[in-house]
Every structure is written in structure tokens, then in C-alpha cells.
Amino acid sequence: MTGDVLLTIGVENRGTVTLHDVEPSIVGTGFTSHDVTPIPVLEPGEIAEVFVAGNFAQAGDILLTVRIEGKRFYETVTVTSPTRQDLAAQKAADEAAIETMTEQVQSLIEEYDTLGEELYAKRNTHDISGVQLDDLRRYIYQAESALEEEQVQKANVSLMLANKEYQDQKNKLAKAEKKSFFRRIKDNIQVISAILGSIIATITLSGMAYSRYRNTKNAVKERRQKKENGEHEEQESKAREK
Incomplete structure (x- = not known):
């Protein structure tokens, strides 16, 4: 049907190299694309979907030319x-x-x-380095903004991407391995060292500040002494002239 449409394109990586930011280019008579949601990472053998929001300005059988990663495909709609x-x-x-x-966004x-609470609770006991919520937060924000603009x-x-990202990160957190006792001790030592390092840095900076203060004070004292000596010599010179 003419008007705004959402095209879903399945992409399979049949090569041996990981693909990044897979984004198709679609050309067709009367078709204009508004927004493309690329595939961030596509591993060899993996299949994922690309979403293309666009508009058909005319009716009929439209031949679409799809270009992805240097390859060309044709589809008639x-x-x-x-x-x-x-x-x-x-x-x-x-x-x-x-x-x-x-309701789904809420x-x-x-x-x-x-x-996020579960992630925070496991920060000291599990290896959560592979769990990232930035993309999930971004997709939720994009969904909210789009709904406000209808x-x-x-x-x-955005909502589909957010749901998928949520499931991925939730599974990663569920599979996060527990840190060994020595790993936890090592992490705590690093934290303590960082705190001590900041204290030492603060003390060092304070010492430098005091040193600058003392040098400045001595310089002022010397200038004042020279001024007083100069005035004293001038008074003696006037006394001799008399």
C-alpha cells in the first residue's frame, strides 16, 4: 500500500569475516527511505534483520534494488x-x-x-565486564521519543531492538561467572590502591602548594627588606649632606 512502510530485510553472513554496521541501500521507482536501523555486528554464519522505514509514492509492481556489503539483490513488491x-x-x-x-515501553x-539493580548487586562477586546497558537505554529512549511524535x-x-537487547544482556548477566576468592581480593586491593593513590596525590599537591606559598612569602619578605634598606640608605645620605 502506498504511504509509509516498514521493510524487514534478513541478512546472512556467509563469509568468514565479522561484519560491522551492516546497512543496506534500497532504490526503487517512487520509493524513498527515511530511516535505516543497521546490524551492529554480524558474525560468520549468523542471520539478523535490518529495518528500513520508507515511503512508496505510487502503486504498482515496484522493482527494488538492494545493495549490501558490495552485493546487489533485486526484489519486486x-x-x-x-x-x-x-x-x-x-x-x-x-x-x-x-x-x-x-505500555510495553513502561x-x-x-x-x-x-x-540494573541485579548488575549492581553482582559487581563484586561476578565477572560482569561483558554486560552493557548503554544500547538498551538508548533504544528505550528512541522508542519513547518516537511514541511522543506518533x-x-x-x-x-526501537521497541523490538530494545526487547532483543534486554534479553541478550539479561542472559549475559545470568551466565556471568563468579569471581574466585583471589580475584575478589585482587580487585579490592586495586580499589584500595586507587584510593591511597588519590590520597598521596592530594598530599603531594598540598605539599607543592605549601612550597609555593613559602617561596612566595620569602620573595615578598626579601622585596620588603630591600625596600626598607633602600629607604634607610637614602636617609643616611641626606643626613651626611646636611
């Missing part, structure tokens, strides 16, 4: 013109989708907070 009933139904569907996704925010397709994509 049939685009129809919407009727008045179609537009009304689409509007109602969008309103319902916005309401549903708003639920995901609560799950994000819970995951951009249904963009909100839907």
Missing part, C-alpha cells in the same frame, strides 16, 4: 493504493499500536531498572 476505508483502518490501528507500545523501563514504525523498530 506490489504496492496498492489505499481506499478511504483503508486509511481509516490504518489510523485506528496506529492509535491502538501507540497505546500498546506505550514495562521495559521497569525491567531495565531491575536488571511515529509508529520507528517506535516499533
Whole structure:
């Protein structure tokens, strides 16, 4: 149907090299892409999806040319013109989708907070170096922004990415290995060393500050002494002249 659309493209890495930021380019008569959500990392043998938000300006059988990582693919899609009933139904569907996704985002925010608390609780007992919540937070923010602007397709994509990222990070946290006793002791020693280092640095800086203060004070004292000596010599010279 003409108007705004969301294209989902499955991509499989059949090579032996890891691909980064896989982003397709789509060209077709009457088609314009608005936003592309790339695949951040695609390992060999892995399959992932790319989401392309765009618009079809005309109806008919449209030949799309898709370029990905130097390769070219072709796909023909049939685009129809919407009727008045179609537009009304689409509007109602969008309103319902916005309401549903708003609830899903709020639920995901609560799950994000819970995951953050679990991550904090395990920081000293488990190796959580592989767990990162930055992308999850970004996807949630993008979904919220899209919903505020009533951009249904963009909100839907961001929400799907957020849910996937949440599951990935939750699984990583669940599989995080416990630190050994010696590892925990080593980490604590590093923390203590860092604290002591900052104290030493503070003391050193304070000592330098005192040294500068003392040097400045001595310099002022010397200038004052020279001035007093000069005035004394001038008085003696005047006395001899008399």
C-alpha cells in the first residue's frame, strides 16, 4: 500500500569475516527511505534483520534494488493504493499500536531498572565486564521519543531492538561467572590502591602548594627588606649632606 512502510530485510553472513554496521541501500521507482536501523555486528554464519522505514509514492509492481556489503539483490513488491476505508483502518490501528507500545515501553523501563539493580548487586562477586546497558537505554529512549511524535514504525523498530537487547544482556548477566576468592581480593586491593593513590596525590599537591606559598612569602619578605634598606640608605645620605 502506498504511504509509509516498514521493510524487514534478513541478512546472512556467509563469509568468514565479522561484519560491522551492516546497512543496506534500497532504490526503487517512487520509493524513498527515511530511516535505516543497521546490524551492529554480524558474525560468520549468523542471520539478523535490518529495518528500513520508507515511503512508496505510487502503486504498482515496484522493482527494488538492494545493495549490501558490495552485493546487489533485486526484489519486486506490489504496492496498492489505499481506499478511504483503508486509511481509516490504518489510523485506528496506529492509535491502538501507540497505546500498546506505550505500555510495553513502561514495562521495559521497569525491567531495565531491575536488571540494573541485579548488575549492581553482582559487581563484586561476578565477572560482569561483558554486560552493557548503554544500547538498551538508548533504544528505550528512541522508542519513547518516537511514541511522543506518533511515529509508529520507528517506535516499533526501537521497541523490538530494545526487547532483543534486554534479553541478550539479561542472559549475559545470568551466565556471568563468579569471581574466585583471589580475584575478589585482587580487585579490592586495586580499589584500595586507587584510593591511597588519590590520597598521596592530594598530599603531594598540598605539599607543592605549601612550597609555593613559602617561596612566595620569602620573595615578598626579601622585596620588603630591600625596600626598607633602600629607604634607610637614602636617609643616611641626606643626613651626611646636611
